[in-house]
Amino acid sequence: EAQVTQNPRYLITVTGKKLTVTCSQNMNHEYMSWYRQDPGLGLRQIYYSMNVEVTDKGDVPEGYKVSRKEKRNFPLILESPSPNQTSLYFCASSWGGFNEKLFFGSGTQLSVL
Amino acid sequence: QKEVEQDPGPLSVPEGAIVSLNCTYSNSAFQYFMWYRQYSRKGPELLMYTYSSGNKEDGRFTAQVDKSSKYISLFIRDSQPSDSATYLCAMSGITQGGSEKLVFGKGTKLTVNP
Numbered sequence: 001e002a003q004v005t006q007n008p009r010y011l012i013t014v015t016g017k018k019l020t021v022t023c024s025q026n027m028n029h030e031y032m033s034w035y036r037q038d039p040g041l042g043l044r045q046i047y048y049s050m051n052v053e054v055t056d057k058g059d060v061p062e063g064y065k066v067s068r069k070e071k072r073n074f075p076l077i078l079e080s081p082s083p084n085q086t087s088l089y090f091c092a093s094s095w096g097g098f099n100e101k102l103f104f105g106s107g108t109q110l111s112v113l
Numbered sequence: 114q115k116e117v118e119q120d121p122g123p124l125s126v127p128e129g130a131i132v133s134l135n136c137t138y139s140n141s142a143f144q145y146f147m148w149y150r151q152y153s154r155k156g157p158e159l160l161m162y163t164y165s166s167g168n169k170e171d172g173r174f175t176a177q178v179d180k181s182s183k184y185i186s187l188f189i190r191d192s193q194p195s196d197s198a199t200y201l202c203a204m205s206g207i208t209q210g211g212s213e214k215l216v217f218g219k220g221t222k223l224t225v226n227p
Contacts, residue, residue, distance in 0.1 A: 004156075042218060042220055043220075090156050099205050107154070
């Protein structure tokens, strides 16, 4: 089954404790991206990647890191999480970019205390 | 002016009603227009995809794009309780900053009552 898999689904952590949210897709997609979704603010892009070893900032990249060492994986790293990063996070992928159909993961609800 | 504006609702209609959801945008360079549907605690899924102006129909759903007015719409005919979800408009192209990217509206929450 074609899918984008995010883990974990729920995560509670404390300020300053490094964490990684994993994202994997099994569709051989070139393009992958991370979004955060907050009430009243909608979906905002954090980072995206057009291919292996190619990443670029989205609208809200501060406090986040990403890497794309393999085509299928695109982890989101929070080196020193803060409470304002409490949010619902989505990973997405597509064949050729944001103009194509995006496939979203099921989301990761992160709470930073 | 925000790049994309979407009324957040909430919108509540009886089963069988015709639903109209709308977005306005400011960047005339947007070329690709999409509607995503998001059920509670799920990721968004693409519902309709339109390139440039015009109408597109898929079953009970019709997407309209009016580039001259910078206005896009999604119509749902014979609405069903299973249509209850948040609907996100999205559009892509060159932003005001000169970069190419996808921009989402904030979403309209729809409830269809049996």
